[in-house]
Amino acid sequence: MKINYRVAFRNDQMEIINFLDNLKIKYDRGKYIIAVLEILEDHEKFEEVKSFLASHDIHFCPSTSQAIYTKKELEEAEWLMARSSWMNYFPQPQDNFGYRHTTYNTLDDYCEKCGKGLVQKESFVLRNKPNWGPRHFLMINWVHDEFFVTDKVESVFKENNVRGIDFYKLYSRSRKEYEGSKQIYIQNYLKPGLMRESIKEEYICQQCQFKKYLKKMGFLYYDKEVFKNIDVDMIKSYEKFGEITCTSMIFISQRLHRIITENKLGKNLLVEPVQLV
Numbered sequence: 001m002k003i004n005y006r007v008a009f010r011n012d013q014m015e016i017i018n019f020l021d022n023l024k025i026k027y028d029r030g031k032y033i034i035a036v037l038e039i040l041e042d043h044e045k046f047e048e049v050k051s052f053l054a055s056h057d058i059h060f061c062p063s064t065s066q067a068i069y070t071k072k073e074l075e076e077a078e079w080l081m082a083r084s085s086w087m088n089y090f091p092q093p094q095d096n097f098g099y100r101h102t103t104y105n106t107l108d109d110y111c112e113k114c115g116k117g118l119v120q121k122e123s124f125v126l127r128n129k130p131n132w133g134p135r136h137f138l139m140i141n142w143v144h145d146e147f148f149v150t151d152k153v154e155s156v157f158k159e160n161n162v163r164g165i166d167f168y169k170l171y172s173r174s175r176k177e178y179e180g181s182k183q184i185y186i187q188n189y190l191k192p193g194l195m196r197e198s199i200k201e202e203y204i205c206q207q208c209q210f211k212k213y214l215k216k217m218g219f220l221y222y223d224k225e226v227f228k229n230i231d232v233d234m235i236k237s238y239e240k241f242g243e244i245t246c247t248s249m250i251f252i253s254q255r256l257h258r259i260i261t262e263n264k265l266g267k268n269l270l271v272e273p274v275q276l277v
Contacts, residue, residue: 001067001073001218002040002067002068003041003065003066003067003068003217003218004038004040004041004068005038005039005040005041005060005065006036006037006038006060006064006065006066007036007037007058007060007061008034008035008036008037008064009034009035009037009056010034010035011029011035012033015056016052016056016058017029017035019052023045023048023049025037037049040068067218067219069272073273074257074271074273075254077254077275078253078254078276079222079252079254079274079276080254080271080273081249081272081274082147082270082271083144083250084139084147084268085268085269086135086137088141089130089138089140089141090126090140091124091125091140092125092126092127092173093125093173094127097142099142102125103122103123103124104119104120105119106118107119111205111210112207113205113208114210114212115245115246116205120185123168123169123170123171124148124170124183125170125171125172125173125175126140126170126178127172127173129172129178129180129181130148130170130181132150132180132181134267135267135268136149136152136266136267136268136269137149137266137268142245144242144245145236145247145249146183146184146185147184148184149181149184150181150182151181152265153182153184154167156259156265160259162233162256162259163231163232163234164187164231164233164234165184165186165232165233165234166184166187167183167184168182169182170183184234186234186236186250187232188235189235189236189237189238189248190238191226192239193222193223193226193227193238194213194222195221195223195277197216197221198215198216198219198220198221199214199216200214203242203243212240212241212242212243213239213241214241215241219272219273219274220249220274221274221277223276223277224277232253233252233256234252234253235250235251236249236251237251257271
């Protein structure tokens with residue numbers, strides 16, 4: 001595993017441009033005002049570049065950087081964390097987070113400030129039908145622990161008896177079904193098992209005192225006991241993550257990972273191996 005760091009800067013900052021050009025380091029200067037640099041942590045010039053950018057108050061951002069795993073690391077993991085690289089659209093009604101009250105039950109455990117305690121009761125509503133193109137997995141803004149997928153995903157998953165999920169319809173604001181698009185409803189949650197070495201920061205909601213986390217980049221460490229005797233292929237974490245949002249992580253079994261890979265469904269699906277300890 002290694003980290004691919006990504007940073008943006010103004011493309012008229014000629015001191016930075018000249019510095020990178022002199023080192024023969026590639027970057028995307030962009031059509032407009034923003035240039036983007038991506039560099040692996042094992043690049044021979046990484047520390048020099050990092051130090052130079054820091055002297056210009058430019059720092060690598062963990063949220064836009066990515067851990068890259070070897071094929072062996074991915075294939076040997078019993079469980080993997082999964083998310084979509086394609087994030088688009090907003091749940092409706094959008095104003096004042098109105099979707100929380102139409103899509104979910106806001107029970108006694110619900111917190112208006114951090115979003116804890118939401119229990120889904122209705123199908124999601126979007127303003128527009130997803131424009132899938134070659135992609136098969138979508139996550140929508142504000143809701144980072146639900147997958148929306150194509151009919152092909154639904155068909156392949158049902159053919160292979162993928163366990164622990166259901167498929168819900170997706171609607172327009174006029175309650176017209178978006179054919180060819182479904183939500184994967186994940187039925188189960190793990191017991192608590194996140195290991196402290198995976199936690200970068202903790203956030204405490206000032207209103208309800210609920211604790212959320214920000215994970216470190218790289219391998220995610222979990223107590224192996226919470227994954228024992230799990231007879232499903234997709235499950236959510238008990239723990240919640242996000243400084244602003246309040247979302248679970250989604251885990252998929254190695255069996256499901258192979259199904260996705262063999263059927264060429266994972267073009268925009270990002271997976272990271274879970275280390276069970």
